Amino acid sequence: MTVTEEATHTLIGTSAPRKEDARLLTGQGTFVDDITVPGMVWMAVVRSPYAHARIRGVDLTKARAGEGVVAAFSGAELADDWTAPLPMAWPVTEDINNPSHYALATDKARYAGDGVAVVVAATRALAQDAAELVEVDYEPLPAVIDVEAALADGAPIVHDEFGTNRCYTWPLAGGEDVDALFADAEVTVKERYRQQRLIPNPMEPRGVIASPVPATGEVTLYTSSQIPHIARVTLALGTGVPESKLRVIAPDVGGGFGSKLQVYPEEALAIVLAKRTGLPVKWIEERTENALATHHGRDMIQEIALAATAEGRITAVRVRLTVSMGAYLMIITPGTPLLGAWVYGGAYDLKGYAFECSGVFTNQTPTDAYRGAGRPEATYAIERAVDALARKLGKDPVELRRLNLISEFPHDLASGLTVDSGDYHATLDRALELLDYDGFRREQGERRERGGTKELGVGFSTYLEMCGLAPSRILGALRYVAGGWEAATIRFLPTGTVQVLTGTTPHGQSHDTTFAQVVADRLGVGYDEIEVLHGDTSVVPLGMDTYGSRSLAIGMAALCSATDKIVAKAQRIAAHGLEVAEADLEYEAGTFRVRGTDRTMTVKEAAFAAWHAHDLPDGLEPALEETAVYDPSVFSWPGGTHIAVVEVDTETGVADLVRYVAVDDVGTVINPQIVDGQVHGGITQGVAQALYEEAVYDENGTLVTGSLVDYLVPSAAELPSYELDRTVTQSPNHPLGAKGVGETGTIASTPAVVNAVLDALAPYGVTDIDMPASPERVWRAIQEARS
Ligand code: MCN
Secondary structure, eight states: OOOOHHHHOSSTTSOOOOTTHHHHTTTOOOOGGGOOOTTOEEEEEEEOSSSSEEEEEEEOHHHHTSTTEEEEEEHHHHGGGOSSOSOOOOOOSTTOOOOOOOSSOSSEEOSTTOEEEEEEESSHHHHHHHHHTOEEEEEEOOOOOOHHHHHSTTOOOSSGGGSSSEEEEEEEEEESOHHHHHHHOSEEEEEEEEEEEEOOOOSSOOEEEEEEETTTTEEEEEEOOSOHHHHHHHHHHHHOOOGGGEEEEOOSOOOOTTTTSSOOHHHHHHHHHHHHHSSOEEEEOOHHHHHHHSOBEEEEEEEEEEEEOTTOOEEEEEEEEEEEEESSOOTTTTTGGGGGTTOTTTTBOOSEEEEEEEEEEOSSOOBOOOTTTTHHHHHHHHHHHHHHHHHHHTOOHHHHHHHHBOOSSSEEOTTSOEEOOOOHHHHHHHHHHHHTHHHHHHHHHHHHHHTOSEEEEEEEEEEEOOBSOOOHHHHHHTTOSSOOOEEEEEEEOTTSOEEEEESOOOSSSOHHHHHHHHHHHHHTOOGGGEEEEOSBTTTSOOOOOSOTTOIIIIIIHHHHHHHHHHHHHHHHHHHHHHTSOGGGEEEETTEEEETTSSOEEEHHHHHHHHHHOSSOOTTOOSSOEEEEEEOOSSOBOOEEEEEEEEEEETTTOOEEEEEEEEEEEOBSOSOHHHHHHHHHHHHHHHHHHHHTOOOOBOTTOOBSOOSTTTSOOOOGGGOOOOEEEEOOOOOTTSTTOBOOOTTHHHHHHHHHHHHHHHHHTGGGTOOOOOSSOOHHHHHHHHHHHHO
């Protein structure tokens, strides 16, 4: 017997009201900063103002005498407290240069914001005051902040022991011989793009409390994290607290966008200081610390070349990346750009593919995963290069895309992976229909003829995304140290309400809602009778957490397996209770029925029978609780078409996003409103990269955009109402036919917007612009083209 999807679906596919809203919208959420532990003290980190400086000495005398100060330590004084460096879980090559990275620097500060000492005091303000009394004797050194300069002879070296700033070089090639395809090509284009550095800005900054039980050596760590399970393993290794005694709790988490997919110095410090002082130690990040000391995203130079026929059939793609790692390798710093390695060919049917990525140390905040992690960068490069090819061939960018889109599935990418399903022509057709492409081009032409100062432009992105990270076997082959499986437990309580335990850890993705929708449908239990638990390693011991849009693709698949197990066990109980063979039962929406009769037993009744256990089939264990662990065999492959329309003021350079059409295919949709919300947020982050955000450093390595006054995060006022639609191509590899959605908007949108800006500027002959396409950059591009 299997659960029949068609018969039982009532909540899947509906916008069930978010379970999270009642708490979060009425101020009844619990974020780390809402938590107070008796006897709690506060931590402040002393950070280097220099991007690169030798630490000649740290004098803590005045700080230790400060009001309310409990303790103060330099990096050297804590050196023996660490049992391992901070984690770096992805040594992408055997010969990678992997510096030992501890929570506080001891020899050199390697970026502005690098921690060099720590103070613990009675209150947050007293800790911050005392931190200012710490006297650090720095010898400033020349800093390097440009990846290409960092590789030049004579560049300042970030980690002296390596004698070079090169961290690694990682190649990938597939399909036919790429050199031969380029040699035979009738047309080629070669482009160079810069992915500016971005600063993640979740509404809730980071925060930790490490609460010890000195008598037993136990520590509870509350942390605003996307990865409590991974944090527990790695922090146990690094601080010497046995894993069994370390409980990590991610309570409500107010956004992460990849920046909380990290194990940070402050988490390790709080644990070690809690051990040292025997007191609960709390730290809440300042917004300026978020800019300096939370990992950054992107930051690379991309060189991409396309080989094509005269007609415009793309035969090969060659890519070379030079990526800033920043000063240290954090948890997946080296691997982050490689997450895009398979999709620089986009949704196009290629014959050959060659990719090479070099990681480079610079005196900057470390980079790591930022929403999309590697895949927005890939999509940007290929989508802009396709437009460049269209320009060179004098073809319409839509027609060139049509000619090249993959149209048969499963499709083996030249890069080596197999896309299970999709219909890229369908998403493109629907998006063009929503846009009214012909109408748009007419209006654009009329404007151009009238010769005003407001030019219209349209940009396309027919993207392919790889998410659902990831099959453990592939992760192992790629030298990532952990697996990619996920776990789920379903527990019936005696009264028939249900606890769902998931190893995923939401931080804005509404798992309480969508996971409950699926369980309600599959077990016939009321939506309100289901409680979804996550983010506490003592409540949910097994998990691999949330990133890479994996929660639905993997966590939900584990959940479906757990429901199947529950139904199978309940069926044995029902057959026993109804005194029939299991095969005589049919199951629908939580009820077993003896075929052709009105004799029934519900899953809830079976759960109660399993609890009192007075009359269970021989050998059946009491209690109705099942756990499933699911390891995917493939990635999840969403895709679609995004179209941006901009209006560029040629006198001021302001590019206004006036329309945005997105048609995504994420397979079966569990909750349309939540999926729309994910797409909305994702698009906004991608638009932000295209038009607004950039981490700017001066030549000394000082972060110039260190506050939200200088770092321009767009608000609703800058953005139009997005026009969204979907097509549905079910994934044959997911029990619900669904694909991930958490990053699609970010992955797709950036090139659509920049292509639109360039389309608007086409009459001026402008063919390239760096991001963000700020008014100044746009204005200069026009002036340069005019002269
Ligand atoms: N969903 C659905 N139907 C689908 C696909 C997804 O109803 N076909 C639902 C899922 O059940 C889940 C949500 O949409 O409730 C997102 O699912 P999924 O695509 O699996 O993504 P994850 O839950 O794994 O979230 C991770 C992803 C990433 S990697 C980043 S970064 C990110 C993001 O999601 N950061 C976010 N979305 C964010 N949203 C908010 N508000 N804040 C962040 O920091």
